[in-house]
Amino acid sequence: MKLGFSPAEELFRAECADWLQAQMAGPFKDIKGITTLTAKAERRKEWEQHLGENGWSCIGWPSQWGGRDATLAQQVIFAEEYARAGVPGRVNHIGIELAGPTILTFGSEEQKQRFLPGIAAGKTIFCQGFSEPNAGSDLASVRTKGRLENGEWVVNGQKIWTSLAHISDWIFVITRTEEGSKGPKGLTFLMMPIDQPGIDVRGITQINGDAEFNETFFTDARCPADSLIGRIGDGWKIAMGLLAFERGVSTLGQQMSFRNELDALITAARANGTAHDPLIRQRIAKAEIGLRLMRYGALRMLSNTDHSAIDGAALTYKIQWATWRRALGELAMDVLGQAGELAEGDAYEWSTLPNLFLFSRADTIYGGTNQIQRNLIAERGLGLPREPRGDL
Amino acid sequence: MEFAFTDEQRMIAETVRGFFAENATSERTRKAMAGDGLDRALWNAFASDLGLTGIAVPEDHGGAGLGMIELALVAEAAGAQVAALPLLGHVMVGQAIAKGGSEEQKAEWLPRLAAGDMISTTTWAARASAADGRLSGTFSFVPHGAVADLLLVYGGNDAWLVDLKGKGVAITPHVTLDQTRPLATVVLTDAPAEALEDGDAAIPAALAAGWICLAAEALGGAQAALDRTVAYARERVQFGRPIGSFQAYKHRLADMMIEIEQARSAVYWAACAVDENSDETAIALHAAKSFAADTYFMCAGNMIQLQGGIGFTWEHDAHLFFKRARSIQTLLGNGTYHREAVATMILGGAA
Numbered sequence: 001m002k003l004g005f006s007p008a009e010e011l012f013r014a015e016c017a018d019w020l021q022a023q024m025a026g027p028f029k030d031i032k033g034i035t036t037l038t039a040k041a042e043r044r045k046e047w048e049q050h051l052g053e054n055g056w057s058c059i060g061w062p063s064q065w066g067g068r069d070a071t072l073a074q075q076v077i078f079a080e081e082y083a084r085a086g087v088p089g090r091v092n093h094i095g096i097e098l099a100g101p102t103i104l105t106f107g108s109e110e111q112k113q114r115f116l117p118g119i120a121a122g123k124t125i126f127c128q129g130f131s132e133p134n135a136g137s138d139l140a141s142v143r144t145k146g147r148l149e150n151g152e153w154v155v156n157g158q159k160i161w162t163s164l165a166h167i168s169d170w171i172f173v174i175t176r177t178e179e180g181s182k183g184p185k186g187l188t189f190l191m192m193p194i195d196q197p198g199i200d201v202r203g204i205t206q207i208n209g210d211a212e213f214n215e216t217f218f219t220d221a222r223c224p225a226d227s228l229i230g231r232i233g234d235g236w237k238i239a240m241g242l243l244a245f246e247r248g249v250s251t252l253g254q255q256m257s258f259r260n261e262l263d264a265l266i267t268a269a270r271a272n273g274t275a276h277d278p279l280i281r282q283r284i285a286k287a288e289i290g291l292r293l294m295r296y297g298a299l300r301m302l303s304n305t306d307h308s309a310i311d312g313a314a315l316t317y318k319i320q321w322a323t324w325r326r327a328l329g330e331l332a333m334d335v336l337g338q339a340g341e342l343a344e345g346d347a348y349e350w351s352t353l354p355n356l357f358l359f360s361r362a363d364t365i366y367g368g369t370n371q372i373q374r375n376l377i378a379e380r381g382l383g384l385p386r387e388p389r390g391d392l
Numbered sequence: 393m394e395f396a397f398t399d400e401q402r403m404i405a406e407t408v409r410g411f412f413a414e415n416a417t418s419e420r421t422r423k424a425m426a427g428d429g430l431d432r433a434l435w436n437a438f439a440s441d442l443g444l445t446g447i448a449v450p451e452d453h454g455g456a457g458l459g460m461i462e463l464a465l466v467a468e469a470a471g472a473q474v475a476a477l478p479l480l481g482h483v484m485v486g487q488a489i490a491k492g493g494s495e496e497q498k499a500e501w502l503p504r505l506a507a508g509d510m511i512s513t514t515t516w517a518a519r520a521s522a523a524d525g526r527l528s529g530t531f532s533f534v535p536h537g538a539v540a541d542l543l544l545v546y547g548g549n550d551a552w553l554v555d556l557k558g559k560g561v562a563i564t565p566h567v568t569l570d571q572t573r574p575l576a577t578v579v580l581t582d583a584p585a586e587a588l589e590d591g592d593a594a595i596p597a598a599l600a601a602g603w604i605c606l607a608a609e610a611l612g613g614a615q616a617a618l619d620r621t622v623a624y625a626r627e628r629v630q631f632g633r634p635i636g637s638f639q640a641y642k643h644r645l646a647d648m649m650i651e652i653e654q655a656r657s658a659v660y661w662a663a664c665a666v667d668e669n670s671d672e673t674a675i676a677l678h679a680a681k682s683f684a685a686d687t688y689f690m691c692a693g694n695m696i697q698l699q700g701g702i703g704f705t706w707e708h709d710a711h712l713f714f715k716r717a718r719s720i721q722t723l724l725g726n727g728t729y730h731r732e733a734v735a736t737m738i739l740g741g742a743a
Contacts, residue, residue: 001660001664002395002668072393281735284735284739285731285735288675288734289682289731290654293654294654296657296658296660296661297654300395300396300660303396304396312653313657316649319650375643379642382618382645384626384637385636388637
């Protein structure tokens with residue numbers, strides 16, 4: 001067990017930090033410090049491409065596909081320096097962290113050639129079409145239908161909560177391709193171009209006034225026959241494999257943006273004097289401890305090479321960070337007082353801390369609600385009986 | 393960077409888990425509880441069969457020369473069985489001498505501590521007056537104080553060793569909530585005291601070892617509370633189904649696991665930080681002690697609640713865990729103390 005980084009790794013850290021900070025001080029100054037997911041989307045697409053041109057887009061990928069074959073330690077370092085430099089989140093995080101690894105793992109050689117260079121170059125932005133109005137926590141009950149017709153897939157149905165679909169080029173979709181099938185059977189995983197007459201993306205305004213999520217309607221939407229990952233009927237397996245990538249190194253980058261939020265809260269508490277309130281101090285200390293433990297939990301999870309064992313750190317990670325961030329949002333409002341209730345300007349738009357307070361209510365819902373997480377932990381982690389299924 | 397156990401660490405963990413599961417049985421622990429709170433045979437076997445009393449003592453003084461990670465593995469396994477073992481004082485005094493003693497002091501004391509020949513203990517937040525190699529003061533709440541041979545007292549920049557079998561020592565044992573680590577009041581009246589050469593080095597070393605020991609015991613206890621309750625949840629049937637199939641019940645067990653996984657990260661982060669002399673050492677120790685202790689108490693409380701009436705009986709072991717958890721919360725600074733220490737690091741002192 002060892003936590004320190006080697007001198008070579010520290011050199012790599014300096015290289016990352018220098019490059020990232022130079023970009024945020026120079027050509028991409030205008031996007032530094034953005035914390036919402038939708039602001040200045042066009043400039044952030046340019047940033048994606050700039051990362052790609054300089055080989056910093058997906059450093060953990062094989063070099064053959066635009067990565068750097070980076071070690072775990074190097075990926076940890078890059079994620080930390082990325083957030084430390086105030087670089088906004090990746091608008092193509094679904095492409096880099098989910099679609100790319102899925103294609104790398106399950107895709108054909110031809111599909112790798114077709115998709116990976118574009119994702120690595122920041123030119124192919126992906127979004128995820130999983131949830132439906134009637135398939136939320138119970139994801140396996142999706143109804144969106146896909147059928148093969150004249151050498152093409154034809155898709156009909158509706159997806160929801162498709163983050164960033166309005167700025168994406170491609171969507172991966174779980175479709176029911178076997179007529180009359182139920183649950184996880186008969187599903188197929190398709191990659192579809194968004195810019196076509198059969199796909200209609202409509203924004204959903206959220207409680208913070210932003211519209212990062214969408215409803216995506218499919219009406220005879222089409223893609224070529226070879227757009228499926230894996231085989232017909234493999235959709236559930238591919239989707240579950242993809243969700244496992246969600247717990248990868250990207251969590252460390254996410255944590256650094258949490259770090260920035262906690263730092264903003266600490267700055268606010270110092271400025272308005274609440275930093276002297278003993279109860280606020282206890283809660284800030286708790287938040288600080290929670291964030292550190294998140295980091296070491298993630299490092300434990302990433303260092304766990306013995307995948308045969310039940311990985312408790314991985315299994316509990318989602319509910320841990322989601323609950324932590326919700327508590328941080330509540331603490332932020334107690335620190336800010338009524339000043340936290342005033343929008344930034346004339347529009348219903350929010351600065352970092354009130355936005356954190358509002359947005360964090362989504363964290364405990366998307367990607368598996370806290371209640372679903374507890375079921376998973378109890379069933380997979382503790383071996384308790386599974387929830388009975390109804391037949392409605 | 394590799395935040396996973398080495399093969400050697402895995403082996404140590406397995407060995408100590410097996411040792412405590414086999415030897416620190418409920419029956420033996422209860423026998424110690426009815427007596428002076430020390431399972432002497434367990435201590436002797438721990439020292440001679442396993443040779444683990446010297447786990448973090450340097451090799452040239454008869455120890456195994458290992459670090460805080462290995463010490464944490466031992467404490468975790470002992471905590472999982474709520475063993476009636478005077479481990480806390482032992483590791484604190486050992487580290488104080490190893491880090492702050494002169495060469496003569498190390499040569500005199502460490503081999504005896506490493507061999508388990510003496511029981512040692514220490515004070516917390518003590519006020520003592522020293523003059524001419526003699527120490528006076530009243531020290532309340534000394535863990536395993538009534539059975540200890542050697543006492544470490546520290547205050548300001550100074551740390552002293554006092555022979556508890558020597559002159560000027562009066563010890564009053566107490567009946568204590570946690571009978572596996574009973575407290576005693578030690579009154580020193582001009583008792584001969586030996587100052588450690590470097591108190592500034594001895595005190596933080598003692599505290600680091602003590603906090604890691606308690607946090608690791610808490611982690612082991614919390615995990616055992618969860619494991620035992622899960623086993624019960626699977627076999628106990630009500631309303632025609634195992635009670636572990638009810639969501640209200642499952643979710644409480646899941647909440648225990650969520651906290652325990654964080655406590656595990658905390659304990660091993662802190663142990664690593666001390667071993668690597670990281671600049672995160674202080675915050676890691678405060679985090680580990682406060683978080684693991686609170687986790688243990690939450691889990692032990694749930695252990696009683698989730699086992700129903702039987703969990704409230706003397707016969708069931710749940711109260712051993714519950715009482716140990718409560719006592720760990722208070723020992724060496726409660727949660728509020730440690731969180732305020734963290735707050736001071738990131739916000740500056742309170743007004």
